[in-house]
Amino acid sequence: MDYSKILSDRVQEIKPSGIRKYFDIANSMEDVIALGVGEPDFKTPWIVRAAAIDTLEKGKTSYTSNSGLELLRKAIAHYLSSKFGVEYDPEKEVVVTVGGSEGIDICIRALLNPGDEVLIVEPCYVAYAPIIELTGGKVVPIPTKAENHFRLTPEELRAHITDKTKLLILPYPNNPTGGVMRREHLEAIAEVLRDTDIMVLSDEIYAELTYNGRHVSFAAIPGMKERTILVNGFSKAFSMTGWRLGYACGPAPVIAQMTKIHQFAIMCAPTTSQHAAVEALRRCEENIQSMVQEYDRRRRYIVDGFNKLGLDCFEPEGAFYIFPSIQSTGMTSDEFCEKLLYSKRVAVVPGTAFGASGEGFVRVSYSYSIKHIQEALRRIGEFLQELRG
Amino acid sequence: MNKDKVLQLLEENARYSYEEMGVMLGIPADEVEKIVAQLEKEGIIRGYKVIVDRDKLKENVVSAIIELKVTPKRDLGFDEIAEKITQYPEVEDLYLMSGGYDLALLISCETFKDIAMFVAQRLATLDSVLSTATHFVLCRYKEKGLDVHFSQTDERRNVWY
Incomplete structure (x- = not known):
C-alpha cells in the first residue's frame, strides 16, 4: 500500500522536529555530556509522590469530571490568585489538561477557523506551529532579536497584525531563549491589542522559574484577561514532567469549548496525577523556592562561563536555558552543534530548531548539576581553542 | 544573608x-x-574534609557504631569522659544521646579485631563506663548528605523540546 496517499496531507506536511537528529546521534554515543533536555533534573518532591501512592492505595483510580477534580481546580484558582493576582472561577474558567501541551492544543483548536492567522513569537517552543497547521490556520512568525533579549516589541507585533489575525501566542518565560517580559513590556503589548479582537494564548509554563524578580502574568495586565487563555502546568515548577498535568484558564465561553474537545479526546487528565497536583499546590512552596535558587546559581555560572569562552550570551531571566550566540565561530547553528557533538561529545540544540530567527544561536539547558556544567564548559573551551587553532 | x-x-x-x-x-x-x-x-567553619567511598579502596576498613552507658561526674557531667574519648584518632564522631544510652561514637579501624580490642581495652576500661554495645557497619549508603553507594543515572533522554 502506498501510505503516503492514504495518510492525511496536513499531517504529512508537518516537518519533523529539528532536534531529533542530534538527539539520536547523542543517544548512540558513549560519554556524552548532554545539555539538551527540556525538563528539570530534580525528582518530584517526595511528599507529592507519597500523596499519589496514598490515593493509589485507597483505590482512587476512576475518571474525574472532564474539567478535573473540583479540589484541584479550586487549588489552581487559589494558587494563581495568590501568586500572580489573577482571579479565575474554578467552576467555569479552569480546565485541567494532560500537560500544558494539551492546553495549547485545545486552545488553538477551539479558536481557529481555516485561514485564521496566528502570530507566534520566534524563537519558540516547537509545538505551536504544527498544531496551528493541523487546524488549518496560518502560522505567522514574528522574529525577535537578541538585542531586545528576545522580547516581543509593540512595533514588531503591530507590523504583523492583519485583519485575519485571530491569535497571538505569547511564550514567556521563553523556551529556548530564557527571555522574559516584565510588566512594562507586557503593558506595551496590551496597548497594541486593546482595541482589537485578537486573542492571546499566554504559555506561562516556566512562570515559577523567573529570576531577578517575579513573573507577571499577561492576564494580570488590566483589560487583558478577557482575551487571554493562560496555560500553565506542573512539569517545570514542580518537577512533574512525567505526570503529564497542566491547566488552562480563560473566559468561560472559551474554556467551555476547550473542555468539549478535551472531553471527547481525553476524557479527563490522569486521576493519580490530579491528586498529586493538589498536594503539590498546597505544600510545595519551599521545594519550588529551593529549586529556583539552585537554577539561579547554575544560570549565573553558565552565563558567566559562556561569556568567558567568547560565546556572547545576554542574561536570560527565565526558564532553564541560555541562548548564546555562536556567530563568532563563523559556523551555522547546525554546523556548530554537529561538530561539537562529534569532536567533544557535548550536545546542545541548534537555535534553528525553534524557528529561522534562531540561526546563529544555540540552546543550552542548565537543568544539570554544576559538576556536569563544569565539564561541558571545559569541553566547549577545548573545542573553541582547536577551532581558533 | x-x-x-x-x-x-x-x-x-x-x-x-x-x-x-x-x-x-x-x-x-x-x-x-x-x-x-x-x-x-569565628569558628563557624571548623575545617574541610573529603568524603571517601572506602569500599572502593583496596585497604580494609571496618566501622562500628558503639553505644556507651556511663556514669556522669559531679560538676563535669559527661564532658570529662567525652573529652577523653575525643582524643582517640579512631573515633570519627561522638555524640551525647537521649534515650537508652549516653554516648554514641562512630569508629573505623582496619579489622573487626581492632575494633573489638579498642572497645575492650580503651573504652570498657574507662572509669565511668558502665556498659558498651558495638554495632558493626555492614554497608554505607549515604554519608554527610551524599549518596555513596547507588550511582544515580540521568534517565532524561527522551524529550529535548
Whole structure:
C-alpha cells in the first residue's frame, strides 16, 4: 500500500522536529555530556509522590469530571490568585489538561477557523506551529532579536497584525531563549491589542522559574484577561514532567469549548496525577523556592562561563536555558552543534530548531548539576581553542 | 544573608573557588573570600574534609557504631569522659544521646579485631563506663548528605523540546 496517499496531507506536511537528529546521534554515543533536555533534573518532591501512592492505595483510580477534580481546580484558582493576582472561577474558567501541551492544543483548536492567522513569537517552543497547521490556520512568525533579549516589541507585533489575525501566542518565560517580559513590556503589548479582537494564548509554563524578580502574568495586565487563555502546568515548577498535568484558564465561553474537545479526546487528565497536583499546590512552596535558587546559581555560572569562552550570551531571566550566540565561530547553528557533538561529545540544540530567527544561536539547558556544567564548559573551551587553532 | 548562602555552597562542595561562588551568588569574589575568612575566624567553619567511598579502596576498613552507658561526674557531667574519648584518632564522631544510652561514637579501624580490642581495652576500661554495645557497619549508603553507594543515572533522554 502506498501510505503516503492514504495518510492525511496536513499531517504529512508537518516537518519533523529539528532536534531529533542530534538527539539520536547523542543517544548512540558513549560519554556524552548532554545539555539538551527540556525538563528539570530534580525528582518530584517526595511528599507529592507519597500523596499519589496514598490515593493509589485507597483505590482512587476512576475518571474525574472532564474539567478535573473540583479540589484541584479550586487549588489552581487559589494558587494563581495568590501568586500572580489573577482571579479565575474554578467552576467555569479552569480546565485541567494532560500537560500544558494539551492546553495549547485545545486552545488553538477551539479558536481557529481555516485561514485564521496566528502570530507566534520566534524563537519558540516547537509545538505551536504544527498544531496551528493541523487546524488549518496560518502560522505567522514574528522574529525577535537578541538585542531586545528576545522580547516581543509593540512595533514588531503591530507590523504583523492583519485583519485575519485571530491569535497571538505569547511564550514567556521563553523556551529556548530564557527571555522574559516584565510588566512594562507586557503593558506595551496590551496597548497594541486593546482595541482589537485578537486573542492571546499566554504559555506561562516556566512562570515559577523567573529570576531577578517575579513573573507577571499577561492576564494580570488590566483589560487583558478577557482575551487571554493562560496555560500553565506542573512539569517545570514542580518537577512533574512525567505526570503529564497542566491547566488552562480563560473566559468561560472559551474554556467551555476547550473542555468539549478535551472531553471527547481525553476524557479527563490522569486521576493519580490530579491528586498529586493538589498536594503539590498546597505544600510545595519551599521545594519550588529551593529549586529556583539552585537554577539561579547554575544560570549565573553558565552565563558567566559562556561569556568567558567568547560565546556572547545576554542574561536570560527565565526558564532553564541560555541562548548564546555562536556567530563568532563563523559556523551555522547546525554546523556548530554537529561538530561539537562529534569532536567533544557535548550536545546542545541548534537555535534553528525553534524557528529561522534562531540561526546563529544555540540552546543550552542548565537543568544539570554544576559538576556536569563544569565539564561541558571545559569541553566547549577545548573545542573553541582547536577551532581558533 | 550572604554568609548563609556561602555556607550553603561550601556545604555542598567545599572545593568551589571564591570566584565560582561569587559568580553563582552574584557577589564579588573578594567579598566571598572575606566572608569565608570571617566564618573561619569565628569558628563557624571548623575545617574541610573529603568524603571517601572506602569500599572502593583496596585497604580494609571496618566501622562500628558503639553505644556507651556511663556514669556522669559531679560538676563535669559527661564532658570529662567525652573529652577523653575525643582524643582517640579512631573515633570519627561522638555524640551525647537521649534515650537508652549516653554516648554514641562512630569508629573505623582496619579489622573487626581492632575494633573489638579498642572497645575492650580503651573504652570498657574507662572509669565511668558502665556498659558498651558495638554495632558493626555492614554497608554505607549515604554519608554527610551524599549518596555513596547507588550511582544515580540521568534517565532524561527522551524529550529535548
